[in-house]
Amino acid sequence: MPELPEVETTRRRIAPLLLGRRIASVATTQPSYFFLTPPAKLRAALAGRRCAALARRGKYLVATLDDASRLVLHLGMTGQLFSSAATSPRLLRASARAVLAPEAQARFTPDAHTHLRIAFEDGGPEVWMRDARKFGKVLWLAPGATSERLDRLGEDALGATGDALFAATRGRVVAIKSLLLDQAVLAGCGNIYADEALFAAGVRPTRAARRVTRAECERIARELVRVLERSIETGGSSINDYVAPDGSDGAYQDERRVYAREGEPCPRCGAPIRRIVLGQRSAHYCRTCQK
């Protein structure tokens, strides 16, 4: 699932395909709640524009166009943003993968889940966005327009500090992990990295936020930034659907210590990693190493 490191990796690698190239046309699928801006309006707004800058805010990508309007993308759970020249088996369903010859597996042609296809006047590779579950979002903002979604976001998780986290936890009875997932507190932190940061900091995910000490908040913030930066270095985590824009996998899934490792030995003490449901999400932790 695309969290901050996957979105940042996507931003860095899709930027060369987007920046400075004039958009010739945009193809979309039918209206659905994936499109916060109706597809027809989106197509009209993007035609003829060039992307001047591509930024990331939390898990959102924000492309500023040459008329000062903005294209905002969220990859949701299963979103994939990639070059039409990319090749990866992750771009195909498992059932399709199974029946195809190895060399054919790599090829991808737009399917019903390919909601956005941006073509350029230079005739080069297109930029495609695919999202099977449609938990992702596409939004176009006219020049000067604001978005409640973006305005709600808190401090970017890469800039997490112990002080800010400590302040945010005071008086809060929610589990510390649920608070870490609150995008208004730390934008960009998702399930994988919340679990990993809490393990590294030795704090149990279920602990009420207000029971977390200042020293622990400092450890959590420091470890969160560390795991996010390390994941960006390795190209993010490819556990289910995530692929980089060129079709390559990330490698951080090999370094995760607790996420989706239920029953495996804790890398620190050997006790089996536990999985519980917390706030409608799975949480993974070690009972002995996390208090």
Place this chain on the structure above:
DNA sequence: ACCGCACCCTGAGCGC
């Protein structure tokens, strides 16, 4: 104000 929960969606993986 805060918190827990239902909901949006589709593919994977399971049991029968």
Place this chain on the structure above:
DNA sequence: TGCGCTCAGGGTGCGG
């Protein structure tokens, strides 16, 4: 082999 069921989860919005 194939059907039907359950589960996964980011973010929003509602009811208590």
